[in-house]
Each structure stands twice: as C-alpha cells, then as structure tokens.
Amino acid sequence: MGSPGPAREAAGAGATADAGLPFFRYHPDPVATGSVRASTRTCACCERARGWVYTATFYTAQEIDGPLCPWCIADGSAAARFTGEFTDSYGLDGVSRAVLHEVTRRTPGFSAWQDPHWLTHCEDAAAFLGEAGYRELARHPEALAELRSTLRLDGWHDENQLEHFLTRLGQGSATAMLFRCTVCATELAYVDAS
Numbered sequence: 001m002g003s004p005g006p007a008r009e010a011a012g013a014g015a016t017a018d019a020g021l022p023f024f025r026y027h028p029d030p031v032a033t034g035s036v037r038a039s040t041r042t043c044a045c046c047e048r049a050r051g052w053v054y055t056a057t058f059y060t061a062q063e064i065d066g067p068l069c070p071w072c073i074a075d076g077s078a079a080a081r082f083t084g085e086f087t088d089s090y091g092l093d094g095v096s097r098a099v100l101h102e103v104t105r106r107t108p109g110f111s112a113w114q115d116p117h118w119l120t121h122c123e124d125a126a127a128f129l130g131e132a133g134y135r136e137l138a139r140h141p142e143a144l145a146e147l148r149s150t151l152r153l154d155g156w157h158d159e160n161q162l163e164h165f166l167t168r169l170g171q172g173s174a175t176a177m178l179f180r181c182t183v184c185a186t187e188l189a190y191v192d193a194s
C-alpha cells in the first residue's frame with residue numbers, strides 16, 4: 001500500500017461531482033482523497049475504459065487483472081464478482097447490516113500505513129474526508145479535540161509529548177484520517193502511523 005501522499009482535504013464532493021462520478025455517501029470526494037484517479041485503463045469488472053480507476057485497497061482471494069472503476073464499486077458489481085471488500089469491517093460494529101455492506105462493498109476505500117478502517121458516529125458510518133496533517137486538523141478543532149482525548153485514553157499522559165506528537169502529524173511517520181458524521185456533522189479523526 002505504501003505511504004499516503006501529501007496531506008489532502010476534501011470539503012465536499014467537489015472534484016468527484018465535477019467529474020460526473022457516482023456519489024458515495026461515506027466517501028464523498030474520492031478524487032480529492034486520491035482513491036480514484038483519471039486513467040485510460042480498462043476496468044477489470046465491466047471491461048470498459050471509463051476514464052477513472054480506483055487506486056486503494058480491495059481485499060479478495062481472487063486474481064484481478066487490472067483496476068476497478070468507480071461505477072463498478074458504486075453498484076456493488078466489483079465486490080460481488082470478485083467476492084471482495086474495499087474496507088475491513090473493523091470498527092463498524094455499531095452500524096446496521098445495510099450500512100456495513102455499503103461501506104465495505106460499495107464505497108471506495110483509502111490507502112494508509114495500517115489497514116484502513118472506518119469511524120462511526122450516531123450509529124452510522126462517518127464520511128471519509130481524507131488524510132489530514134496537523135495544519136489541516138487545526139482547521140477542524142472538533143476532530144483535533146476528539147483525537148486528543150482518544151490519545152489520552154490510549155495512555156498519552158504527558159501533555160507536552162502529546163502536543164509534540166500532534167503537531168508533527170502529516171510530516172513523518174504518522175498522520176490523521178479525517179471523517180465527518182453523516183448524521184450530526186461532528187468531525188472525527190484517528191491516527192495512522194507507519
């Protein structure tokens with residue numbers, strides 16, 4: 001999977017909507033996050049070159065000859081044909097079966113150092129907004145505060161060390177993954193480290 005690219009942030013469905021791509025409730029702008037990019041390659045599922053391909057994780061036991069297109073992700077045909085999932089179900093315990101399947105089988109995943117996972121809020125999956133370093137997080141104080149309290153619970157007791165770690169997010173071997181609740185719009189984040 002390699003390391004994530006430069007910190008990016010997706011405010012809405014901007015680039016993805018502009019490109020006429022399907023709308024993904026739980027990953028509104030996969031072009032901005034880097035999970036979908038322009039390409040002339042042919043989709044391994046529909047066997048058409050539709051101008052865009054998926055670049056991130058797909059867990060399947062089958063051999064797939066080539067990339068998948070966003071349309072075959074959106075309608076579930078890629079997950080069904082190759083019996084695969086775009087995201088591990090880790091962390092999605094509190095959501096309905098329908099939401100679980102939408103996230104794992106019909107939503108583009110994303111690349112990260114650790115196995116990517118989805119955050120939840122209000123008993124629904126949150127929308128993935130993209131990788132965020134400290135500068136981006138500082139513009140999302142809610143997410144930053146949430147991250148700070150999670151890290152304290154995880155055993156970061158030295159406040160200076162904690163702040164030092166947070167301010168270095170996105171610069172080296174750790175970054176944050178930013179989400180927004182699809183129900184109440186609360187912003188959330190988790191730390192991804194190499």
Ligand SMILES: [Zn+2]
Nearest residue numbers: 043046069072
């Ligand atoms: Zn396709």
Ligand SMILES: [Zn+2]
Nearest residue numbers: 121122181184
């Ligand atoms: Zn919420």
